[in-house]
Amino acid sequence: MTVGVYKRGGIYWYEFNFNGARIRESAKTTSKTLAKEAERHRRRELELAINGIVKRERPPLFPIAAKAWLESKTALTRLGRAYYAQYVGKLVRELGNRLVSDITADDIAALQRMRLGAGLSSRQANCEVATLRAILKHYGLWAGIAHRVKMLRERTDTGRALSLEDESKLLDAVGRSASPALYPFFILTLDAGLRPSETRALRHRV
Numbered sequence: 714m715t716v717g718v719y720k721r722g723g724i725y726w727y728e729f730n731f732n733g734a735r736i737r738e739s740a741k742t743t744s745k746t747l748a749k750e751a752e753r754h755r756r757r758e759l760e761l762a763i764n765g766i767v768k769r770e771r772p773p774l775f776p777i778a779a780k781a782w783l784e785s786k787t788a789l790t791r792l793g794r795a796y797y798a799q800y801v802g803k804l805v806r807e808l809g810n811r812l813v814s815d816i817t818a819d820d821i822a823a824l825q826r827m828r829l830g831a832g833l834s835s836r837q838a839n840c841e842v843a844t845l846r847a848i849l850k851h852y853g854l855w856a857g858i859a860h861r862v863k864m865l866r867e868r869t870d871t872g873r874a875l876s877l878e879d880e881s882k883l884l885d886a887v888g889r890s891a892s893p894a895l896y897p898f899f900i901l902t903l904d905a906g907l908r909p910s911e912t913r914a915l916r917h918r919v
Contacts, residue, residue: 718748727752731759772814772852776805779813782848792914800844813852818861821845825865835865 716728718740725748728737738755740748773781779801786797807824808816821842828838842864849855887899902912 718745718752720745727755729756731756732763772812772854774810775808775813775816776810778852779805779848782851785851790914797844800841801848803841804845804848813849814854816845816849816854816858818858821858821862829865835867839864839867 718725718727720726723743725740725742725745726737727740727748728735729752730736736755736759740751742748742751772778783794783797783801786794789797807827808820824845825838825842828841829835842862846855846859846862849858884896884899887896890896902915
């Protein structure tokens with residue numbers, strides 16, 4: 714039996730049978746007209762769900778999507794969050810307020826050209842694209858363009874060991890710094906052979 718809308722404690726509720734189940738929910742209104750509309754809307758939602766018809770949500774704007782993705786990365790360290798936050802900031806400045814679903818492989822290629830033209834390394838450009846890829850994957854939008862996106866080739870011969878002369882010059886320059894902490898800090902990282910990421914992650918605790 715269909716009950717329809719009724720009042721309880723000054724607020725309208727609706728109640729009806731659907732697929733063998735009794736649905737009883739508050740319409741959260743004191744208006745009978747709005748309560749009837751809420752009941753019709755709820756019935757429609759249930760009909761769409763039971764028939765496998767899911768209402769598609771409008772994709773968010775890229776800045777909102779990027780922020781939501783970053784907030785979802787709850788396992789990141791402070792350093793990791795700062796790392797991704799800088800790339801998210803750069804991407805938002807370049808891609809602007811377009812819908813996240815409107816970003817294409819051509820947009821990514823243009824971004825790569827722009828970064829190389831500004832003097833960035835392939836590695837830096839790839840890190841930015843990798844961040845964008847993670848955001849698009851989060852919204853199920855990467856698979857459709859992945860086959861058209863090519864990561865830049867990175868150089869593997871740029872690193873070299875410091876010569877004694879170079880090390881001496883660096884020590885001299887650091888020793889002339891106004892910061893009293895810089896020289897011992899530099900010696901520590903040099904003697905320990907720390908990588909740049911390990912150096913940035915160092916914290917002083919008392």
